[in-house]
Amino acid sequence: xxxxxxxxxxxxxxHNGVSEQLLATDCSLxxxxxxxxxxxxxxxxxxxxxxxxxxxxxxxxxFLTTLTxxxxxxxxxxxxxxxxxxxMAASNSSExxxxxxxxxxxxxxxxxxSYGVGVQSNSxxxxxxxxxxxxxxxxxxxxxxxxxxxxxxxxxxxxxxGVAHGRYTNLDNFATSLTAGDSAANVFGADxxxxxxxxxxxxxxxxxxxxxxYTNAQETLGVTEDVFQSGLAFxxxxxxxxxxxxxxxxxxxxEIGLSGAxxxxxxxxxxxxxxxxxxxxxxxVY
Amino acid sequence: MLGRIRREAEKITINxxxxxxxxxxxAQYESVARPLDNLGITEIQxxxxxxxxxxxxxxxxxINTLEAGYSGSYSLDVMQNFTGDxxxxxxxxxxxxxxxxxxxxxxxxxxxxxxxxIPQTSTTSTIYGDFGTGVLFSEYDQGxxxxxxxxxxxxxxxxxxxxxxxxxxxTSFSVDIATPRVPIYTLNADKPNKVIAGTPIEVNVNFSLxxxxxxxxxxxxxxxxxxxxxxxxxxxxxxxxxxxxSYSFDNMLLTSESFQAGVGSNATANFNLRSFILx
Numbered sequence: 001x002x003x004x005x006x007x008x009x010x011x012x013x014x015h016n017g018v019s020e021q022l023l024a025t026d027c028s029l030x031x032x033x034x035x036x037x038x039x040x041x042x043x044x045x046x047x048x049x050x051x052x053x054x055x056x057x058x059x060x061x062x063f064l065t066t067l068t069x070x071x072x073x074x075x076x077x078x079x080x081x082x083x084x085x086x087x088m089a090a091s092n093s094s095e096x097x098x099x100x101x102x103x104x105x106x107x108x109x110x111x112x113x114s115y116g117v118g119v120q121s122n123s124x125x126x127x128x129x130x131x132x133x134x135x136x137x138x139x140x141x142x143x144x145x146x147x148x149x150x151x152x153x154x155x156x157x158x159x160x161x162g163v164a165h166g167r168y169t170n171l172d173n174f175a176t177s178l179t180a181g182d183s184a185a186n187v188f189g190a191d192x193x194x195x196x197x198x199x200x201x202x203x204x205x206x207x208x209x210x211x212x213x214y215t216n217a218q219e220t221l222g223v224t225e226d227v228f229q230s231g232l233a234f235x236x237x238x239x240x241x242x243x244x245x246x247x248x249x250x251x252x253x254x255e256i257g258l259s260g261a262x263x264x265x266x267x268x269x270x271x272x273x274x275x276x277x278x279x280x281x282x283x284x285v286y
Numbered sequence: 287m288l289g290r291i292r293r294e295a296e297k298i299t300i301n302x303x304x305x306x307x308x309x310x311x312x313a314q315y316e317s318v319a320r321p322l323d324n325l326g327i328t329e330i331q332x333x334x335x336x337x338x339x340x341x342x343x344x345x346x347x348x349i350n351t352l353e354a355g356y357s358g359s360y361s362l363d364v365m366q367n368f369t370g371d372x373x374x375x376x377x378x379x380x381x382x383x384x385x386x387x388x389x390x391x392x393x394x395x396x397x398x399x400x401x402x403x404i405p406q407t408s409t410t411s412t413i414y415g416d417f418g419t420g421v422l423f424s425e426y427d428q429g430x431x432x433x434x435x436x437x438x439x440x441x442x443x444x445x446x447x448x449x450x451x452x453x454x455x456x457t458s459f460s461v462d463i464a465t466p467r468v469p470i471y472t473l474n475a476d477k478p479n480k481v482i483a484g485t486p487i488e489v490n491v492n493f494s495l496x497x498x499x500x501x502x503x504x505x506x507x508x509x510x511x512x513x514x515x516x517x518x519x520x521x522x523x524x525x526x527x528x529x530x531x532s533y534s535f536d537n538m539l540l541t542s543e544s545f546q547a548g549v550g551s552n553a554t555a556n557f558n559l560r561s562f563i564l565x
Contacts, residue, residue, distance in 0.1 A: 025323070
């Protein structure tokens, strides 16, 4: 029996020889083997259970939004860089390879399904992502066993300069401004998410796919502020926008580009002991 | 040589007004830096979690009030004026050192008195602006000053109107006012964009009695026996009929009563009245 405490259950992502251990706050991994019962006329009971599809795994984790460097030309962390690359692949119908993910001694080659980043005032930004492990050729989707997996311990304390934080993130470029109003909105927070659709290609005579293609992607950005835009245009202009998250100590910001974004909704809500807050949602598709 | 600082070298100034009769000051902050925790943690990194605030507690004898000329728009107690939406800034001096604070908002205000005492006020405030010393204090603004004068009230010259004290002797009272605050923080800022004066304001008035024929009520909320009272407490200048401060609350609900008896003391009762004021 392996007893692994959380401090020895790191999550590491590797792509094209570049690795990063994410500051994951939770992680879950599942492996499924779909089986369907078969019935036949003239037979009582079932003929048995038979495979209904290829084995596959799913992994999702939340992590603190780290600003650890530039990965493949994109600032931030390796997941942000991966999402940016996959977004481009989705828009170009390109074939992509999976990325190697290790979690507590278990590893597999995963394809990004979803990615999200949230930032609120005076709080550490958190992100989340999800992967599917399809396997490839004869390679199993997931291999390994539950075991300790962590980096080298460093016994010092320091300020977290490499983590995106609401205190240092300026999203004034997303503030709603009404020409007839008194001023631009105050921005209280933002939640970004993107989901990818992919298409694993299976061939006869082989359980696992020979390749995987991303087909399309849709991203959404919800901005919480204090101005309600009731004059939504029926056919509004598309905008290219950049979401920049920054951390303590003036670190370069992590950038997320939204290409051809349109505002699709606006809302406002009230709760006890709080001001009325508004939210607008922007979407972009690839 | 080791030195020490005594009360004569300490003072507090709020909005340029020297606060008199101070019995104790407690000013403190607790850093909101918290260690980040993650799966496979390898080092301790600290990041701020939540808005950074400080707190200020002040206990004073109520011996200085504003002059009557202020009474049109101010309470004559300097600190009571901050139960509204006015922020305050100030300085605590100790020896040659100073603690600066800004954007203070009163959270609670209490006044109490017992037989043989001078009325005292206690306040707790939250500092949403800056607190301490250092480079953050390059700009420092204070509100307009209120200048109090020596006016000493006394337990012997106060008036309490509650219809209970003709046969039962009141030995102490307290008035506690809680004024909620709602700070609104935006992105890219560590001070609130605004601090909203929340509502309702909760008022609790507590009395202690040496009882004669005081009747403890039924604890059930029976509509016909629910007790609502109007309470007015008037503090007057010692040996004088000059009114200094008056606390008046209508339709307060009787929310608790207690009775104590002992071999070495008179029978006593305490009761609490509570109301909420919308603003």
